[in-house]
Amino acid sequence: MRIPVFGGLWPIKPREALRDAFAGVTLASMNIPQVLGYTRIAGTPVVTGLYTVLLPLVAFAVFGSSRHLVVAADSATAAIFSSSLSRMATPASEHYMALVGMVALLTSGLLVLARIFKLGFLADFLSRTALIGFLTGVGVQVGTAMLGDMLGVNVASRRTLVELWQILQGLPMLDPRLLGLSLSVVACILLGRRFAPNFPVSLIVVIGAIAASARLNLAQHGFPVIGPVPGGLPSLRLPQVTWSETLAVLPVAMSCFVMIIAQSAATSRIYAIRHQERVDENADILGLAAANAASAVSGAFVVNGSPTQTAMADGAGARSQAAQLVFAGIVLVVLLFLTGPLQYLPRCVLASIVFTIAVGMVDVEGIRNILQESRGEFMLALLTAAAVVAVGVEQGILFAIGFSLVRHVRHSYQAHAMVLIPDASGRWVPAPAQPGLVTAPGLIVYRYGADLFYANADRFVDQVRELIEKAPTPVQWLIVDAEAIGDIDLSAAQTLRGLLEDLSRKGVRVVFGRVNRYLLADMQRHRIAAIIGEGRIFPTLHEAIDAVRAEGGLSADPGAATGPRGH
Template identity: 35%
Template sequence: MGKAQHGRFSRGLQRLAPGLAALLAYRRRDLPGDLVAGVSVAAVALPVGVAYAQLAGFSPVVGLYASILPLLVYALFGTSRQLIVGPDAATCALVASALVPLAAGDGELYLSLSVALAGLTGVFCILASFIRLGALADFLSKPILVGFLNGVSVHILAGQLGKLAGVSVAAPGVVPAAVQLLEQYADFHWPTLLVGLSAFAVLLLSPRLLPRLPAALVTLVVAAVVVAVFRLDQLGVTVVGAVPAGLPELKLPAVPWELLDELVAAALGVALVSFSSMMLTARSFAAKNHYEIDADRELAALGAANIAAALTQSFAISGADSRTAMSDAAGGRTQLAGVIAALTIAVVLLFLSGPLRFVPIAALAAVLIMASISLLDVRGLVLLLRFSRIEFVFAMLATLGVIWVGAIKAILVVLVLSLIRFVRLSSRPRVDVLGKVAGISGFHHLANHPQATTWPGLLLLRFNAPVVFFNANYFRQQVEHAVERAGAGLHWLVLDAMPITQMDVTGYLAVEELRATLRQQGVQLVVAGRYQELMAWRKAHALEDDDTLYFPTMRKAVKAFLEWQEGGDAEEA
């Protein structure tokens, strides 16, 4: 294959399967970390898959099926190096709430509906990727991501405390769950709590005593052995329980056509929530580890993973924050960690499903709590506080949203916060009064350069945003206020058009109102910059000529004003 053909093949592979392209260019030095991370993720994913399957109302083994082929498929098509997909508490809750009323107690129909729902969710995600709806994820800023990740850390920790103490905590949200846990102090199951605290001890000591083995795996193996030897399950210590052996059979999903309308609506909801949750997790870890992800390809990868879940007779999946945190904490750096995790789960299902039944839930809770602690980004909060108090407040609001209403509802909170932040920045941009600074090219904000040269009768303004419907009135008001402050001797107002990258009809009408107001005050409106674009835009919209003057640059506009002052006629450029 020639260089040109090889280049085309590489670019095509990168577009179609970016994960596979990354694996083909794998660096050997990443293998030790990925190997440890993959086994660690599998050690957590096995009991978590069982637990989430039970949460969604399925046989425990269905949760493990959702952790094999979907994870392999995502590793091939995803752009995140670390994201682990699989059963997710929020997605499982959505699946259950959507399908339980439709199945009406029929277990076989319930599973069939689940498979169809996963398939439709995958199709919608792939279709959304083609029309580039992944751009919605661009509204998630760094402060929002830091805040959400810190909130998820606290949320995971709080969700495991009840399992650690051997009591049931069903209250939604971190604060209600903590209150419910404290109210059940007298009901704590002390053997379970002892197992959980001992698991913490193993987690802390294992890296020192057995540095080459994943601490999570060592902890769960030790805990399972202790439970089996001392029969702690007979003393009330909750364990994972029996898991059937064998791999899933691949089948095409059968869609119950009479329930298609309900399934389509549910699939759209699951796709939205799954993608939002996945992107928050993926972008948080990408930012933490300094690499970029492609939102549209992530949509397609999530869709492919959900179709894989449907083919393996499982349920809809999403990004798994706790397992991704585990991969990151264990040193996972590439997609190979997910591949190793999936293969490890498959091996366990084939040959080692028996010992899995002895894993205590309290030890699993200890592992997840340790992983959640690694998510806390206190340094990031300190940086935000130093940089901008408003950005810090947004981060804290995102954290409190997760803590107060739970991770699933907090997704809506985070999206609203991001939208508010975007509207705030775009609708109320800075308006600069400009002057000429000696020794520096261009024109600069007088607030930063009070020594800058200005010219009597001339006002130079820069509006640092497009002029569209949500800031057009603000634009007009700010310009009028600047004109009022300039006083009665003002003759020309020069507006720098370079930052105005777009103008809709509302913006155009605001400019027309401003022009009419200025004309009544004897002030000439001048627009500098984007000359060719503005001329083409006016011609395309068949706009009549008016008394506005246009110049290609601010420098030429100032020169024309000085010539006008000397008695010459200013001409449009």
């Protein structure tokens, strides 16, 4: 297997390099405060946020192919592992960080397997609707978790509903000074995001808060601060956990894997299309694996292809991974020389920054669009969000996948079925299949809208029988329009053979039209073609109708009714 490197960097021209360098500086100024905030979600020391945009950024730039994807800390994956690991160890403790590192290492291994065995399709089982609902639920959960620090209320639980209850109980004891500062920070960031999206409002807020805290000694006046932040380069080591702990966190890594594949693939694809570029998704999966391995050995946590940070980079003018390498270089400077002042940052300011991230995760416009297009999909999004809030983030992603699959199976189980009937002008038009409908005297053209499998085969058979039995005149010909039938499984084939044999005894001849080569292979393998007769299976509907006419089963000319030949 050939492994190309620097696919997201080459070729690069001097003028483009200068533009990407400026974009990297802009990206760093906007994102450093955010990656510090992600540590509040992850339950890790503040400095680990900087670690996520050091070696992982470089690793993806080396092995990935996307010129635009920014791989860094992400709120969704941070929420996934923190909600589970916090029940196994105290957040930010040495044991907790070892578990966090093992999750990142296992996630890297799963991504490598996905690259080798081409398992990226697994993320397709997380529908866009479920993903919107999941991220909305995570936004509510993360936002709620930040309210304690923002209000100065003690919150002991890490379960969202319990947290809300504890916050409500603690409202009489909230600190109005913390509330005022928190609201000011939230207002500044949200207004900046709305009216000056390319201006580093978060960085200005952080610098201002650090300066004010150091000058006024806010820690001595009841404003909790984050405390000393270790500087220097991260130590490189493998996470030390037991075999039983590794097995225990494997499901957490699998949840992170699904989220990474789903978000990263979609994000890189969007920006490749926007800039008319090609992207090697397999190379990106390998780049994500390398980034998470780098994160695991450098004391950080799971990283992901971030849609929000990628959008920031694109808006800043980044057109290659050179911008991300500049970003990593600035983080290196911060780690070596500028971590000292971070100790004065008030915790409520950091919590407020995370709260604005949580607000951004609630996709109000996306949910509104889903409601306008499909109430069923809207309920799916709400159920997924509710599962995340009520049960937990890790379980929520399983619910999201489960809901997506159930909805898909339900669509296939209750597939649309149509009968071609003549309209006022004599043209044949599709109408929902109802007993009593016929295409012409003695003929029914029946269209089924899904593959035939074990769950829906009986519904297919029952509907065909009812159409034939309740037809106003005896049915001699049944044409099955199989355009939407791409597959017939073993159970469905057995059921279909029984129907065909019964119809043959009753004198009803069956013809299949619009049969593609894959369906034809299934029909031959399952002996369906032998029962119907190879001469009554056609690649187009017109040929099927012509065959019926040739045998005297249709006197009227349906040519104008069925559309152009070849259909």
